[in-house]
Every structure is written in C-alpha cells, then in structure tokens.
Amino acid sequence: MPQQFIELGEGYGDVYELLEIVRTNQDRFHQAFILTSTKEEKKVASLAVALKPVGESKFMPIYICREGIPFNEEQPSQRQKLFEESIKRLDRKAVVVEIKHSSIFSESKLFYQYLIGIMRLHHYIPALT
Template structure:
C-alpha cells in the first residue's frame, strides 16, 4: 500500500478544492484532520482528509491544505465552520493534532513523512 500526502495548496481557495473532493467521493472519506501549528508567529491550521484506499493500486491518499487557514479560536472562521459541517454530514469527527510548522523541515516531503508516521502511531492510518 502506498500512503501519500497530496498537497492541494496553501491558499484560502485550496480549501474549497478539498471540500469538493470530499463531496464528490463521500464513500471514500475515512477521517478528517485539523493540524494546528504556529508559523511566522501566527496560529495556522492545515485541513486534511484521509481517503480510503483505491480498489486498484491500493493507493491511500491524504489530501491536505497546508497551513492554509487561521487556527479556529474564539473568532469566526468560515472555512473551518464549513469543514466542521462536512464532518457532521459525513459523521466523521475531526481529529486534531498540534504539529511543528512545515518550515521546520528541510524538505516538504520529510515533513509529510513525519505526519504519516504520527498518523500511523495513532492508528489513524494502517501500517504498510
């Protein structure tokens, strides 16, 4: 099985692409993630969705909008509220983690491998 994080982008609009993917393939949505971090002295959140593996090729994708929205605190955050609404629609709770910022790693791929390892250790992804 190949498990890979697919970065949709870092901008606000990329979150809507994630929502569209989830709505287009609701039967494949497995888990929803909110990864919180501090980047450039700002609290940021990466929204991600773990999809069930494909039937052919056994590919297990995790789509992510990397550090794309402000961390939801007391202030309104429309994109996070929309993510929460999808969570309720799919009956999938949002799993939240605090992680280091992606810039901590020399390469983005190293960061993604670390996130995958954390997800495996927490039994959110199966071992390979």
C-alpha cells in the same frame, strides 16, 4: 498500505476543492484532520482528508491544504467552519492534532513523512503493509 500527501494549496479555492473531494468521495472517506502548528507566535491550521484506496489498489491519498488558515479555537475561521460542516454531514468529526510547523523541515517530503508517522502512530491511518 502506502500513503501519500497531495497538496492542494492554501486559499479559499483550494479549501472548496478539498470540500468537493470529500463530497464526491463520501464512500471512500477514511478520516479528516485539522493539523495545527505555530510559527512566529501565529497559530495556523492545515486541513486534510484521507481517502480509502480504490478497488484493488493499496494506495491511500491524503489531500491537504497546508498552513494557510489562521487557527483560533474560540473563533474558527470561515474555511475551518466549512470544512467541519462538510465532515459533519458524513456523521464524522475531524481529528485535531498539534504538529511541528513545516518550516522546520528542510524539504516538504520530510514534513509529510513526519505527518504520516504521527498518523500511523495514533492509528488514524493504517500501518504500512
């Protein structure tokens, strides 16, 4: 099953768009992710949601707001709280995964291939079939 990241952006508006995608696609919800990374001693989070394919399609979209959210386990940001509350309404919980920061990759395509590899390895998303 091919998966592809669809990048929304880093701001509040982008997180609200991600929350609306979750709300309007509850029946397609597969998994939510909080992907944490560190750059220059600052820990940041990416919020992502994988949706099941539509109809006969084998395509699995993964919507992401990449690295625009400060991450602190003890004191989650407002955007992170909104995301976790949205996922909780589906009786699910976001998976928190520590990853490498996207800045170490020469292009975003390589970063997203790396993420798909991690997600498949841990069986968070289906293998390529």
